Amino acid sequence: MSADIGADRATDRAGAHTTGRPHPEVPTNGVALSCRDVRVTYGRFEALGGVDLHLDGGEWLGLIGPNGAGKTTLIGAISGLIDHDGEVALGDGRQPGARDIALVPQSPLLPPGMTVAEYVLLGRTAHLGWLARETREDRRIAATAVRRLGLQTFGERIVTTLSGGEAQRMVVARALAQQAPVLLLDEPTSSLDLGHQVTVLELVDELRREDGLSVISAMHDLSTAARFCDRLALIAGGELIAQGTPEQVLQADRLSNVYETPLTVRHIDGELCVLPVARRRNA
């Protein structure tokens, strides 16, 4: 694997080969991305009101918050899809482009008639030169991405015939073929059952460790976010409410307040779990 995608970035991460919670001692490689006072307004409505965030190299940052909090808007602003004020910059100060950030959208459009191989090859677009012809190298990189996501027998399948989990893996493969150091995931598992959710997230975690990718993902399920992310950023009403380690951010009072429903935070088998407070029947 290390000879394949992102070998140059993979070295300092080799050996960190467990699933689940990342090791706290895994070193980070400086700042990968930073947002300063990022604001998005739609007409008079302020969807994001000045968000400051930073993402360290090799880190997984989870964006959590209720529906309509601004998670997708923030992902859109970071990836340059949504016009915004304020600054989004890479570690070296550059504005990010398609070679720097790969996006896995919430509900990707699957074009009828397109094969999985062609879809994954789209990830190479930003790397193509004159006449936009992909080279043997581009095809090799895309084929490697397909293989890493276990889709090697699916290359000739039409994208619209895939199951939800297969399609999600294919979209991750496209993002991987983009060879960008920062991966943005917009609720990547919202349409998957629990088993497939964990499969996809563990896969992302593994790719992150092998390639030294930095990941930002919007996530719905707080317990899953606590399990996979190094740090969490809680957003509500377009404002950043809290950021820090899962233990710091996931506090029952704060969450109950933000989600407007009584919630409790428990440790179960060493994992943080956020649960709704059971209401007594016939109360």
Added chain:
Amino acid sequence: MAQALDPAIARSNLPGDDDGQDRASERAFRLPVLGLVGVIGAVVIAALISATQGAAGLPVGGVLTTLLDAVPGISIEPGLDTRQQAILTQIRLPRLVLGLLVGGALGSAGAAYQGIFRNPLADPYLLGVSAGAGLGAVLAIGFGLDLSWGPFGAVPAAAFVGALLAVSGSALISRGPGSSPATLLLAGVAMAALFSAAQTYALQRLSETRAREVLSWLFGQLQTNGWDQVLLLIPYVVICGTILIAYGRHLDVLRVGDAEARALGIDPTRSRIVVVVAASLLTAAAVSVSGLIAFVGLVIPHVIRLLISHSYRVIVPLSALGGAAFLAFVDVGSRTLLAPAELPVGVITAFVGAPFFAFVLWRGRQVPS
């Protein structure tokens, strides 16, 4: 590789089957060489038939030796007499090459319009682009606007203006509230009707002989006067054809939606403008030398899509080649079916294309764009 993956996925990697899977994975990434060879073969066969068949039959061997003899550095005894050689180089070949260029222009422009409008039924003729180009050309030819700057004359320029007006009109109408894929085609019908009416009006203002000339051109003819038309068309086909082939990849990316296209590194608005301008210019150039030839841009990309690939980086170049072969075949029919009289190629392409179009509509389940 497999042990690094999640167990659920690793299970699908049965031991001993890795080679087969790698081969399958490789095959999926291969370019459709067979399809390319097939289409090039069709072009060669069409060219040979077209060069040898006609009022004066020419022997295939003689045609080949004469062509080889014309290649610099090769000298062999041409198998044709002087009169036959003159027929070949001054009548047959210019017309054959013109047919190939016009067919290629219409085929690739049709494929490009289908990609941009995400509508498998888009075609220069059905979008009203040909009618717009036709009006521009009628005005330029009919009223003797005979300016030219090198290879770039007033007729293609006027045709281009008409083509852009028509395609912008169709695109604008189809973006209105409550539009569906059919709206674009109905908008094309409206634009075609408008521009055809304007053409008829312009024709009425012309003298009778002039009007007849213009009218016979409008039917869609591959009429040549030596190599003049070919030379006029070549720069447009080379420049715009190259642009469209390069943008085939953009057309694929646009299929995942504008937002994702931007995330993949493409500016959707810029790509659309470049492709529409190039396709319209190509249509305009083709219309100004050969009149209105319908359905090439509809039928050929459809066939390529059904038989070879759904990717525009394959559909656009192969539609150019396929359109070239198709029009060369049609031209043989145009010259021989009613010999010594000539049947306009536009009539034959409509006889083939209209039933095809009707079938696609009847089937309802459109071939995905």
